[in-house]
Amino acid sequence: MSETSDDWKAAWRPVINQIGADLVDGATFFGIDRAEPGAIRRYLEPLEFECALHTDAETARAYGFADVTAPYTAISTWAAAPVWEPGEQMFTSAERNALPARLSVKPAMPPGGPPVSNYFATDSEVEYLRPVLAGERLGRRGNRLIGCSPKETRVGRGAFLSYEWDVVTEAGEVVARQRATMFWY
Amino acid sequence: MTQKTWNQAEVGDALGPIAFPLSVYRLIVAAAANRDFNAIHHNSEYAKSTGAPEMYANGMFLQGMWERTLREYMGLAGTLRRIAGFRMNSFNCVGETVVVKGEVVRKWQDGETGLLEVKMWSENGDRITVGPGLVTLTLPMDAAIDA
Numbered sequence: 001m002s003e004t005s006d007d008w009k010a011a012w013r014p015v016i017n018q019i020g021a022d023l024v025d026g027a028t029f030f031g032i033d034r035a036e037p038g039a040i041r042r043y044l045e046p047l048e049f050e051c052a053l054h055t056d057a058e059t060a061r062a063y064g065f066a067d068v069t070a071p072y073t074a075i076s077t078w079a080a081a082p083v084w085e086p087g088e089q090m091f092t093s094a095e096r097n098a099l100p101a102r103l104s105v106k107p108a109m110p111p112g113g114p115p116v117s118n119y120f121a122t123d124s125e126v127e128y129l130r131p132v133l134a135g136e137r138l139g140r141r142g143n144r145l146i147g148c149s150p151k152e153t154r155v156g157r158g159a160f161l162s163y164e165w166d167v168v169t170e171a172g173e174v175v176a177r178q179r180a181t182m183f184w185y
Numbered sequence: 186m187t188q189k190t191w192n193q194a195e196v197g198d199a200l201g202p203i204a205f206p207l208s209v210y211r212l213i214v215a216a217a218a219n220r221d222f223n224a225i226h227h228n229s230e231y232a233k234s235t236g237a238p239e240m241y242a243n244g245m246f247l248q249g250m251w252e253r254t255l256r257e258y259m260g261l262a263g264t265l266r267r268i269a270g271f272r273m274n275s276f277n278c279v280g281e282t283v284v285v286k287g288e289v290v291r292k293w294q295d296g297e298t299g300l301l302e303v304k305m306w307s308e309n310g311d312r313i314t315v316g317p318g319l320v321t322l323t324l325p326m327d328a329a330i331d332a
Contacts, residue, residue, distance in 0.1 A: 039218075046215035046246060047205075049253040051186070053261055063261055072265045073248040080220040097224065097231045105223050118235040120225060121244040124271040131264070155236030185236075 014112030030139035158185025188260035191299025200287030270318030
């Protein structure tokens with residue numbers, strides 16, 4: 001029997017049923033590094049982004065900040081997981097396109113869905129409560145599934161999954177609220 | 186960098202255009218800078234194996250393009266409050282040039298705070314590949330600059 005046009009969408013029902021659930025039960029996962037001045041400066045390089053708030057502490061202080069600030073759009077960089085940590089062996093293959101044993105940037109895929117191997121980001125919405133200062137360490141608190149829409153796109157069949165979380169400091173202060181959508185396929 | 190005040194800003198003000206040519210070199214510098222090491226953003230073979238036409242710019246890099254464009258309009262005393270509608274409609278691939286543009290579409294005050302809403306988008310050839318989205322920002326009042 002041939003597959004009807006919508007049969008494949010039913011495989012996403014277990015994921016749709018998890019809409020509203022926090023996939024990490026409210027846990028906070030901190031980035032490995034603080035927003036160091038050198039890392040802030042490097043964030044500017046590919047953008048050719050000249051802004052003294054991000055490179056000159058004296059200018060930043062003149063605008064009311066205790067130190068240089070990070071660009072608003074860099075918040076996910078400071079909450080990123082490490083590519084490698086002591087005790088791990090990440091690079092085990094010389095095959096040209098081999099990936100590390102653990103991917104530092106892979107978002108959470110809720111259990112129960114159909115097998116998928118690829119994803120990319122499609123949408124982002126961020127509310128910024130204040131700029132991040134050099135020296136601060138950020139984490140992602142929570143990861144609530146807020147949407148799942150199966151769809152066939154030009155890269156294949158899959159689903160758009162939407163998530164929301166808070167970006168917090170080590171003291172628990174929320175500095176940003178973020179929503180993102182990924183297409184998994 | 187010139188400081189824009191809320192009093193000077195007008196609905197209809199244009200932001201940009203700022204062009205961002207995408208070479209392999211630049212995409213790799215971007216991945217290293219923003220730590221998005223998904224191989225779709227720096228490895229052509231890998232990107233093509235996932236159905237994309239080529240390696241393509243990551244979301245943080247594309248958001249950073251909007252922030253640079255906004256900062257050049259706002260000046261140092263401006264702040265970002267919200268980015269909404271940042272929708273990546275299609276890939277921005279190596280060998281292409283992303284051009285970011287914007288337009289002020291709303292101006293209002295909340296107490297002593299001067300706010301603007303800016304429509305932002307990224308073009309690539311004859312397509313809009315990101316947005317249009319809406320960004321909320323604050324600018325200082327004339328009085329704050331004169332003080």
